[in-house]
Amino acid sequence: MRILVTGGAGFIGSHLIDRLLSAGNEVICLDNFFTGHKRNVLQWLDHPYFELIRHDVTEPIRLEVDQIYHLACPASPVHYQYNPVKTIKTNVMGTLNMLGLAKRVKARFLLASTSEVYGDPEVHPQREDYWGNVNPIGIRSCYDEGKRVAETLTFDYHRQNNVDVRVARIFNTYGPRMQENDGRVVSNFVVQALQNLPLTIYGDGSQTRSFCYVSDLVDGLMRLMNGQHTGPVNLGNPDEYTILELAEAIQNMVNPGAPIQLNPLPEDDPRRRKPDITRAQTWLGWQPTVPLQEGLRQTLEDFRSRIGIHAESEVQVPVAITGEHH
Ligand SMILES: NC(=O)c1ccc[n+]([C@@H]2O[C@H](COP(=O)([O-])OP(=O)(O)OC[C@H]3O[C@@H](n4cnc5c(N)ncnc54)[C@H](O)[C@@H]3O)[C@@H](O)[C@H]2O)c1
The missing domain is CATH 3.40.50.720 (NAD(P)-binding Rossmann-like Domain)
Structure with missing residues (x-):
């Protein structure tokens, strides 16, 4: 085709x-x-x-x-x-x-x-x-x-x-080739962890997302x-994780000593977002198979090589994260 x-x-x-x-x-x-x-x-x-x-x-x-x-x-x-x-x-x-x-x-x-x-x-x-x-x-x-x-x-x-x-x-959705500067929660945490910076959470980290x-x-x-x-x-993946759990998972994989910093929550940040995938399961016989740990490992590997390549031009970490919805 x-x-x-x-x-x-x-x-x-x-x-x-x-x-x-x-x-x-x-x-x-x-x-x-x-x-x-x-x-x-x-x-x-x-x-x-x-x-x-x-x-x-x-x-x-x-x-x-x-x-x-x-x-x-x-x-x-x-x-x-x-x-x-x-x-x-x-x-x-x-x-x-x-x-x-x-x-x-x-x-x-x-x-x-x-x-x-x-x-x-x-x-x-x-x-x-x-x-x-x-x-x-x-x-x-x-x-x-x-x-x-x-x-x-x-x-x-x-x-x-x-x-x-x-x-x-x-x-x-997350994985290799996400942009380093897209302000989304996975790329932010990964870039921060790889650069030995504190992982910034907006709110107390109890809000949940699925990845x-x-x-x-x-x-x-x-x-x-x-x-x-x-x-x-x-x-989408119906497994829910708190933002704090995600930060800790990345922290443990890259840099267990990295501090986690809590910042004020932006205004329109939804508490929860989780798909019901019954339709995809019954119509398409589809459901996610890659566990978060494995997906994060692949993502980290990709970011590590990219950040390595661009080391002289320092990857920019966005100032405010309001992009946790995606
Ligand atoms: N990544 C996610 O978590 C997510 C979640 C929900 C929906 N989506 C949807 O999936 C699609 C792909 O998302 P992604 O994460 O790969 O984003 P992305 O920004 O990496 O990819 C979008 C692509 O579209 C191109 N593009 C943008 N405007 C264009 C235009 N006017 N003409 C031609 N090309 C244009 C960009 O250059 C880029 O290559 C988008 O439609 C997005 O809304 C993504």
Whole structure:
């Protein structure tokens, strides 16, 4: 098959491309390199079945493909809040353009949506039939509401134009190739631990999160794309850890002596976020398999080599972490 991956030079997209090419598919990667990087797909640049196109999805493009994985969109708060208008344009116009392409060439289309569509949820764990509790005018809205509109567009193209669609609601994912400066809790702790800095927790660390390793997530995306169900389907790891437990796990693996520092909690920090994955289990036969310890080990190895390479230019640790949601 010829498969288009938008946002393919990013964290999740590049792992997806590894899997798709290893399985013998032809892959076209579209990316504007806002948060993605060529080094994430470097190993494929000379591969005859791989094509890399620098392109912004807010502009239309004509291509012949069988499937479209639409991942293009900055995913961490520091990046999607950098230019909120651009973020919403990417979600709305980018998704429109890719759905238009899917319609024209009769390709199957998968939207990478997010658990953020549930906002600050009033029900736990979150099931796909929960409509969410989202602030339409807050600083996260460009992303949450952007993805909600993207879901709406996807279902409207399905109902109105018979486009074959899939919607995945992705929860916190981590692993190699996450950006060091994305302000998310896993990358922050890992960078801090590797640099012998105190691990900073916002609040008392009792808030819980769940973390899905990237290979599990990619497996879920491919099962959804190639299965019979439209969705939406939650893809995430339902194991809950407190932020303090996560900090201690990383601390023990890297630098058991590293201090943990508690800072004030940012305003809109949800207490809990945890997927109900019954749908993914029954529809796709999917559930995460990589334990946190193992995923963290792989992530640490990758960050260690990257931070080693860039040692002279010092990796920047963001000043405030508000990105624990992803
Ligand atoms: N990582 C997570 O925990 C998580 C959770 C929920 C949803 N998601 C979704 O999964 C997708 C991938 O996330 P990720 O973590 O790999 O993020 P990422 O920032 O690493 O990847 C996004 C990619 O999209 C590209 N991009 C952004 N705007 C673009 C545009 N206008 N045109 C073309 N390319 C553009 C970026 O350069 C980057 O390569 C996103 O849609 C995100 O919303 C991720």
